[in-house]
Amino acid sequence: RKRQYLNLDINQLLADEGIDSNQLIPRHPDMENLPTIEKNAGAPLPVYLPLEVFDDEEFDCRIPKEWIGLGYEPGSCDRKPVPAKALLPVNDILGHEDPKSRNLTYQWCSVGVLDYDQQKKIYLVHKADVYGHVRDAEGNQILNGGVTAAG
Template identity: 60%
Template sequence: MPRHHDPDNMPTIKDKKDPLFPIYLPLKIFDDEEYDCRTPEEWISLGLEPGSHDRKPVPGKALLPTDAVLGHEDPKNPKLIYQWIDVGVLDYDKKTKLYLVHKTKNGMVRDEEGRPILNGQVTSRGRAPLLPCQYWVPRVRLLFLAEDPRVFAQRVVSADNLRKKTQALLLYNLYVDSMPTDGLNSISEESLQRMEFWYMAGISKEVRLDYERTMNKISFDRIVASKPEMFSYVTLPDKEEEKVPEKGMEHSEAAGIQHGYGASFL
């Protein structure tokens, strides 16, 4: 979505307002669903009336481009103007987490032939092609008339603040990573060797403990299995069944070849 700035009144660092650099991260990825009082399925089900199988559009307002043609061809075109427009919510896509909305005309949702649109525009032949007045929008750009607009406003502000903070941190790390390293004090070889020593010592200790535990486990399992009456209070873990490979050599054959006497297995 394009952002319009007054070239004669651009913000500065001292203003501490909008970022000096363009916003390039989409707002929808910072949306907090905890603000929602209903699930997407519950919102869509509001279009169902008792005793009827036809689902009607759910009234709301969506942030949409005023130019329908350019809005579909190039949604990020700087010439586009976006406004909050009355819509009817037709459907929801679980994969994309987008809502299908239809701009109202005189408060009604009608197709090109003036007929009411029911069941999300889905018929026995499938979903009809998208009309110029229809858009798939994220939840952060859709206000249902049945929700508290103050909570929705907090939702948008929270997402925008998180987006600004994230972009600022990305820029900060970019600045640090782009700084020259010439002339800086590098870590000494002695320090590197010391860290490698302690790292390898820690790994060796873990391997040794794991080996000793495995050997104790084998001995303990053998003793418990040989005297089940004496160790009736001990439960041995289930043994994992060894899988025989469908292709390739078995372990014994491979081991024999490695030791130079594999000819006897052929």
């Protein structure tokens, strides 16, 4: 089954169902061009439901600690990033400044999962380069969630 899933493309699966991944992220409303009920036969505003509403951990095959643990190789004490896909802004700078900007485009990216925040229930990811490597600004491989001896 793992090989079957490796051949699937999340972006294509969503597109096949008529879902534009770029529309999955909530944006600031355009106050000058709010649709009216007359213009939009459905709801007057885009509908957004947070992912947390659908997040049912009961059926997860692994807990977050186990997912992060997949980065350990036998005989190594270094934890490598776990390969994954994430819906992230194309423009990293604007994405950090204002993730709900109407000027941002989001796309599915190859990432490495570095860590998990138990309180916020979110994973820390870092975009992979074109070769699938997860490296810091100096080109070094990111290990152990990015935590170094210097902190």
